[in-house]
Amino acid sequence: MRRPWLSRWVKPLAEWYVNAAGYRKLGLRADDLIPEENEVVQLALKRLPPKDAYDRVYRLRRAFQCSVSHQLLPKEQWTKPEEDTPYLTNVITNIESEMKEREDLEAMVVEKRSKNAAGH
Amino acid sequence: MLSRSTACRGAQRAARSQAVRQSQRRGLAAPASGSFQYQSGDAKGVKFASRDFAGPTTTLALVSKAGTRYQPLPGLTEGLANFAFRSTTKRSTLRIVRESELLGAELRAYHTRENLVLEAKFLRDDLPYFVELLGEVASKTKYEPYVYNEEVVPLIHAAHVRFLASPASMAINSAHSLAFHRGLGTPTASASTTPYTKYLDPSTIEYFSKIAFAKPNFAVVANGADHGAMSNWVNEFFDDSPSTVEVEDSKTGSEQTKYHGGEERIAHAGGNAVVIGFPGSSSITGKSYKPEIAVLGSLLGGQSSIKWSPGFSILGNAKVSPSTYTHTTSAIYSDAGLLYTVIKGSAENVAKTAATAVDAIKKIASGEISKEQVTKAKATAKFKELEYGQDVLAGLELTGSGLVHGSKPYQLDEVAKAIDGVSEEALKSAAKSLLENRASVSSVGDLFALPYAEDLGLKV
Numbered sequence: 001m002r003r004p005w006l007s008r009w010v011k012p013l014a015e016w017y018v019n020a021a022g023y024r025k026l027g028l029r030a031d032d033l034i035p036e037e038n039e040v041v042q043l044a045l046k047r048l049p050p051k052d053a054y055d056r057v058y059r060l061r062r063a064f065q066c067s068v069s070h071q072l073l074p075k076e077q078w079t080k081p082e083e084d085t086p087y088l089t090n091v092i093t094n095i096e097s098e099m100k101e102r103e104d105l106e107a108m109v110v111e112k113r114s115k116n117a118a119g120h
Numbered sequence: 121m122l123s124r125s126t127a128c129r130g131a132q133r134a135a136r137s138q139a140v141r142q143s144q145r146r147g148l149a150a151p152a153s154g155s156f157q158y159q160s161g162d163a164k165g166v167k168f169a170s171r172d173f174a175g176p177t178t179t180l181a182l183v184s185k186a187g188t189r190y191q192p193l194p195g196l197t198e199g200l201a202n203f204a205f206r207s208t209t210k211r212s213t214l215r216i217v218r219e220s221e222l223l224g225a226e227l228r229a230y231h232t233r234e235n236l237v238l239e240a241k242f243l244r245d246d247l248p249y250f251v252e253l254l255g256e257v258a259s260k261t262k263y264e265p266y267v268y269n270e271e272v273v274p275l276i277h278a279a280h281v282r283f284l285a286s287p288a289s290m291a292i293n294s295a296h297s298l299a300f301h302r303g304l305g306t307p308t309a310s311a312s313t314t315p316y317t318k319y320l321d322p323s324t325i326e327y328f329s330k331i332a333f334a335k336p337n338f339a340v341v342a343n344g345a346d347h348g349a350m351s352n353w354v355n356e357f358f359d360d361s362p363s364t365v366e367v368e369d370s371k372t373g374s375e376q377t378k379y380h381g382g383e384e385r386i387a388h389a390g391g392n393a394v395v396i397g398f399p400g401s402s403s404i405t406g407k408s409y410k411p412e413i414a415v416l417g418s419l420l421g422g423q424s425s426i427k428w429s430p431g432f433s434i435l436g437n438a439k440v441s442p443s444t445y446t447h448t449t450s451a452i453y454s455d456a457g458l459l460y461t462v463i464k465g466s467a468e469n470v471a472k473t474a475a476t477a478v479d480a481i482k483k484i485a486s487g488e489i490s491k492e493q494v495t496k497a498k499a500t501a502k503f504k505e506l507e508y509g510q511d512v513l514a515g516l517e518l519t520g521s522g523l524v525h526g527s528k529p530y531q532l533d534e535v536a537k538a539i540d541g542v543s544e545e546a547l548k549s550a551a552k553s554l555l556e557n558r559a560s561v562s563s564v565g566d567l568f569a570l571p572y573a574e575d576l577g578l579k580v
Binding site for chain 2: 046047049098101102105108110
């Protein structure tokens with residue numbers, strides 16, 4: 001780590017914020033909150049392994065139920081910090097870098113090789 | 121805007137200067153056909169062969185011993201072929217496509233019964249780029265589940281649908297499976313959806329790739345490349361391929377092929393095809409090479425090589441109607457072969473033509489053919505063989521598979537010599553032995569009209 005003192009200072013703050021956000025008390029993970037109404041995330045959801053996709057739907061439904069009945073999950077079912085992994089963000093980053101590469105290549109200027117260009 | 125002639129001038133000049141350089145390199149007394157032979161070599165365990173064919177383009181192929189014969193689970197070869205040129209750890213699919221487009225190249229991956237071929241055609245100067253690409257595809261492809269689901273499975277499914285729609289390819293595959301059972305008999309496309317719904321997934325394809333692209337199991341062949349340069353680049357770019365098979369190898373398909381024979385009838389509403397097959401000759405690099413089978417194949421023939429004439433071949437003249445398609449092929453594999461006649465057309469014509477085909481073989485066996493016909497057949501067989509070998513693509517695969525199986529490239533001149541030496545007696549005895557053996561007969565189509573093998577007078 002480059003600046004351990006900074007991490008020591010900011011991490012408790014971040015942990016407090018995540019807890020205060022409250023999604024863990026509904027059994028959700030941070031990646032469950034990503035807005036899914038766009039093509040990139042739709043594609044990412046399609047690319048999830050079947051088990052991950054199933055678990056995601058289960059968590060969302062459970063959270064809806066809790067929300068509708070104005071209740072929180074019992075404490076032992078809250079999402080633990082080590083379970084809160086970026087399972088969807090990885091896929092989204094991949095898709096975005098793929099799209100970026102396509103755009104970059106689309107904007108490429110084709111030049112002749114110096115050997116062939118000579119004499120024209 | 122650039123006019124067409126301006127844009128092309130550079131390429132034309134490049135082509136011209138290449139051609140001039142080629143002829144200058146050859147000494148005065150050197151034979152013009154010297155480049156017909158492949159030079160083979162070994163670079164850090166990778167077998168390679170090249171021939172310095174004069175011309176501005178190069179065809180490069182990686183021939184791997186991973187055809188349908190060698191797949192431990194059904195569909196693996198197809199899966200691996202469709203994963204070729206997809207994202208590697210170094211570049212993405214898109215980058216590979218765009219870069220090759222910029223270099224004006226063509227990329228292709230296909231499989232046959234014995235081999236999986238990754239092929240690139242490009243301008244001579246780009247050899248290092250494409251040797252690197254093939255090395256990368258072989259050792260660094262990422263077998264991602266989403267690529268499998270989004271890009272590979274639809275292609276396998278399309279091949280399956282195409283296979284089911286073609287009675288002739290169904291009949292040919294069925295004849296092979298009758299003749300060789302497992303191994304060589306495995307169909308080249310998925311005959312049902314089971315292979316890719318039940319057996320295939322990215323991790324098994326990755327496992328198979330470790331067998332297929334281990335150094336002892338593939339060869340790199342180039343047509344139109346300098347041997348020294350080729351050796352240099354192959355040396356450099358195949359370091360990441362494992363030098364032995366590291367995973368547990370199932371050794372599927374490596375046992376000596378045995379001929380069985382039999383009959384199969386499949387109902388099909390989309391057309392009619394009959395395939396009559398007999399044990400044939402192996403490739404010249406294999407053990408049971410019989411040049412007379414090739415001559416017998418061209419004597420039976422079926423397709424004319426000349427316009428406005430049925431040709432000299434016996435089946436070409438004897439087929440019931442001009443609209444009936446007949447064709448005799450001597451399919452050669454590394455350790456066995458199948459001589460088969462395909463008959464396609466309307467059910468009645470196919471039935472009658474099948475009967476005449478068997479009669480024709482009986483006639484050859486009893487010696488009722490003229491010397492002239494034999495001479496013509498020999499000339500055609502020799503021409504076809506040489507033309508086939510000159511056809512770059514076929515030559516590449518044969519050479520590569522010869523290297524992988526017997527560590528000797530396929531030399532056309534030897535084949536031509538062997539065909540020249542076929543006598544009329546040898547031809548007769550070959551035809552006789554066909555009738556004594558069990559045939560492999562497959563009928564696909566209107567089974568009410570298509571004959572049984574026994575009715576044709578064949579032993580099954």
